[in-house]
Amino acid sequence: MPAYNLHTSISYLKGVGPNRADLLKSELGIRTFADLLHFFPNRYIDRTHFFKINELQHNTAEIQIIGTLTHLKTVKQKRGSRLVATFTDGTGTMELVWFRGIKWIKESLKLNVPYVLFGRTTFYKGLFTMAHPEMELLSNYKKSLQKGMQPIYPSTEKLTNKGISNRVISKLMQHLFAEIGTSFSETLPVSILRKYAFITKKEALLNIHFPQNQVLLTKAQARLKFEELFFIQLQLIRKKLIRKAKIKGFCFEKVGDFFNDFYKNNLPFELTNAQKKVLKEIRKDLHSNAQMNRLLQGDVGSGKTIVALLSMLIALDNGFQAALMAPTEILATQHFNSITALLKGIPVKVKLLTGSTGAKDRKAIHQELESGELHILIGTHALIEDKVKFHNLGLAIIDEQHRFGVEQRSKMWLKNTLPPHILVMTATPIPRTLAMSVYGDLDISVIDELPPGRKEVITAHRFDKNRLSVFKFLKEEIAKGRQVYVVYPLINESEKMDYKDLMDGYDSISREFPKPEYQISIVHGKMKPEDKEFEMQRFIKGETQIMIATTVIEVGVNIPNASVMVIESAERFGLSQLHQLRGRVGRGAEQSYCILMSSFKLSSDAKTRLSTMVTTSDGFKIAEVDLKLRGPGNLMGTQQSGVLNLRIADIIKDAHVLKSARGEAISLLRTDPTLQLPENRNVKIAYLETSKNASIWAHIS
Ligand code: ADP
Numbered sequence: 001m002p003a004y005n006l007h008t009s010i011s012y013l014k015g016v017g018p019n020r021a022d023l024l025k026s027e028l029g030i031r032t033f034a035d036l037l038h039f040f041p042n043r044y045i046d047r048t049h050f051f052k053i054n055e056l057q058h059n060t061a062e063i064q065i066i067g068t069l070t071h072l073k074t075v076k077q078k079r080g081s082r083l084v085a086t087f088t089d090g091t092g093t094m095e096l097v098w099f100r101g102i103k104w105i106k107e108s109l110k111l112n113v114p115y116v117l118f119g120r121t122t123f124y125k126g127l128f129t130m131a132h133p134e135m136e137l138l139s140n141y142k143k144s145l146q147k148g149m150q151p152i153y154p155s156t157e158k159l160t161n162k163g164i165s166n167r168v169i170s171k172l173m174q175h176l177f178a179e180i181g182t183s184f185s186e187t188l189p190v191s192i193l194r195k196y197a198f199i200t201k202k203e204a205l206l207n208i209h210f211p212q213n214q215v216l217l218t219k220a221q222a223r224l225k226f227e228e229l230f231f232i233q234l235q236l237i238r239k240k241l242i243r244k245a246k247i248k249g250f251c252f253e254k255v256g257d258f259f260n261d262f263y264k265n266n267l268p269f270e271l272t273n274a275q276k277k278v279l280k281e282i283r284k285d286l287h288s289n290a291q292m293n294r295l296l297q298g299d300v301g302s303g304k305t306i307v308a309l310l311s312m313l314i315a316l317d318n319g320f321q322a323a324l325m326a327p328t329e330i331l332a333t334q335h336f337n338s339i340t341a342l343l344k345g346i347p348v349k350v351k352l353l354t355g356s357t358g359a360k361d362r363k364a365i366h367q368e369l370e371s372g373e374l375h376i377l378i379g380t381h382a383l384i385e386d387k388v389k390f391h392n393l394g395l396a397i398i399d400e401q402h403r404f405g406v407e408q409r410s411k412m413w414l415k416n417t418l419p420p421h422i423l424v425m426t427a428t429p430i431p432r433t434l435a436m437s438v439y440g441d442l443d444i445s446v447i448d449e450l451p452p453g454r455k456e457v458i459t460a461h462r463f464d465k466n467r468l469s470v471f472k473f474l475k476e477e478i479a480k481g482r483q484v485y486v487v488y489p490l491i492n493e494s495e496k497m498d499y500k501d502l503m504d505g506y507d508s509i510s511r512e513f514p515k516p517e518y519q520i521s522i523v524h525g526k527m528k529p530e531d532k533e534f535e536m537q538r539f540i541k542g543e544t545q546i547m548i549a550t551t552v553i554e555v556g557v558n559i560p561n562a563s564v565m566v567i568e569s570a571e572r573f574g575l576s577q578l579h580q581l582r583g584r585v586g587r588g589a590e591q592s593y594c595i596l597m598s599s600f601k602l603s604s605d606a607k608t609r610l611s612t613m614v615t616t617s618d619g620f621k622i623a624e625v626d627l628k629l630r631g632p633g634n635l636m637g638t639q640q641s642g643v644l645n646l647r648i649a650d651i652i653k654d655a656h657v658l659k660s661a662r663g664e665a666i667s668l669l670r671t672d673p674t675l676q677l678p679e680n681r682n683v684k685i686a687y688l689e690t691s692k693n694a695s696i697w698a699h700i701s
């Protein structure tokens with residue numbers, strides 16, 4: 001039995017004193033032997049090849065050479081001094097230099113003994129030079145575990161400054177293996193190991209830190225990535241099963257008059273197949289005795305509102321109230337207006353509650369809500385104020401959840417004895433595999449089809465200097481009776497500048513489109529809600545042809561006659577924002593256009609974003625490009641999800657691994673939900689170990 005085990009504090013490891021232990025903990029979160037063992041390199045340098053000095057090229061990157069030191073001298077310079085050595089391997093000579101730690105280095109170097117030298121070369125005055133090379137006596141090198149591929153561990157500036165170099169970490173790793181041996185227990189079931197031809201846990205850990213060659217390294221990575229994602233999925237799926245078993249919900253047993261009358265008499269169009277499918281999924285949840293927690297994903301314009309309304313009518317049919325919460329006042333008002341219009345002739349009482357609802361109306365709403373007289377309440381954050389008490393809230397729908405935190409979600413829960421069913425709607429498309437791991441505890445429905453008859457929005461990219469021809473085009477469209485949006489970016493830190501851009505734009509458009517022939521609306525974040533609403537209404541009624549706005553119109557407004565979207569400084573918008581904005585047009589029968597204006601100078605990411613917009617309108621494709629450009633960290637929800645805390649797997653590059661890991665986790669829990677079977681003993685032990693890491697999962701519940 002080794003003296004130490006994986007739970008031993010890292011401070012007991014050879015080479016780690018109290019200072020280093022503190023640094024490892026604060027910088028890398030490494031507290032125990034196990035933490036260090038699972039601290040994986042993020043890249044490797046191929047050290048299977050040894051160069052000869054006469055082979056060196058000017059552009060050779062990191063190289064290793066075997067040779068000996070023939071001379072050592074200290075050269076005085078303006079400040080301090082440098083140590084210079086001559087190094088030869090029989091094919092030529094090169095120079096080694098040190099600027100720091102000279103005294104110590106000079107004492108430790110030996111002349112005329114073979115070394116393995118590693119580092120970057122530069123070519124200067126006819127000589128190859130290497131500054132601060134890594135050096136190891138050839139005799140030691142031959143003894144060490146370190147062969148073939150050299151791991152490079154992630155590091156921080158502080159660690160480097162405090163002398164904890166990659167070399168030090170590699171040394172610690174060697175000590176670690178020397179202390180604990182390599183008898184790591186297997187964590188995956190034999191069936192999975194066989195099916196995927198995975199190497200054992202032991203081989204994998206050894207080869208991730210000390211890969212003997214590229215083939216073994218690749219095998220080690222494949223296995224460890226799978227394992228990491230497998231245990232995350234196991235956690236998420238178990239959470240979901242437990243939630244389903246334990247969290248009781250209202251059972252909506254019937255579909256009654258509200259729903260049926262509406263469906264028969266008021267539904268203005270036939271539902272798309274995707275809408276029908278999603279509605280079926282929701283209905284099933286609503287009479288399952290468990291609380292629904294469903295995420296409804298559907299691209300802009302895919303028709304989520306009608307699904308929301310039909311779901312609310314089911315709640316009403318069962319004697320319950322429903323709520324619809326939107327992130328902005330404009331959007332809440334829009335929902336209220338369109339839902340009221342849709343419900344014409346159906347005896348459903350709907351009201352709107354926002355920050356600007358007057359005291360008198362507010363009081364009436366509170367009363368009707370508590371008495372149960374009010375059926376549906378639509379609104380903004382105002383809905384979750386303490387004073388708002390539902391008589392019996394059966395279903396809460398949250399539109400565009402990325403504007404709301406998880407916290408708000410849970411606040412809505414507190415109003416009832418049993419939690420209401422929750423439907424979260426979002427237009428931000430997330431690649432499905434990613435959605436599964438980010439929202440693993442939610443059920444997901446997708447509307448993956450647009451209503452028929454939509455013409456694809458024609459998208460073009462134009463430079464600022466072509467503005468006149470763009471204006472000409474706008475005039476032609478307006479002459480046909482269409483309406484136009486012109487949107488300016490608004491990014492908080494530089495609000496003043498953005499505001500100026502908007503106002504300058506307003507001036508120049510006012511000049512180009514003079515009254516009385518043209519009427520212009522303007523809406524921005526600094527306006528009072530009633531002024532915004534007034535300007536919106538003028539545009540909605542068709543009294544104005546041009547709507548100049550900051551991104552306030554980003555979410556949800558629906559004005560089918562608006563057929564042109566001009567986005568100013570489009571290079572400053574993110575892809576998903578551009579996609580959302582474009583979704584504001586193309587809602588009516590007319591051919592619609594999106595014009596992306598930008599300056600001539602563009603970063604390569606900006607070019608990719610704009611060309612992606614021009615070439616595709618598929619929200620999922622766009623989301624994937626976005627994900628590649630920005631990484632999952634910027635995607636909504638990922639911060640809290642633990643997806644970012646992955647040690648080795650990459651949620652984008654390893655999407656296929658995620659898929660199989662999820663599949664295996666599901667089938668394992670299907671046959672053995674509590675991990676009782678003897679063949680799953682390994683899994684259970686490792687599962688309990690990972691569940692201890694509660695911080696990752698703290699947000700889910
Ligand atoms: P979003 O998913 O972006 O919230 P909306 O619910 O606002 O989309 O719907 C966009 C537009 O499409 C609305 O004008 C709506 O009336 C219309 N629409 C929704 N479903 C259908 C359908 N099945 N057939 C035709 N038009 C539809």
Ligand code: MG
Pocket residue numbers: 304305399556
């Ligand atoms: Mg919507």
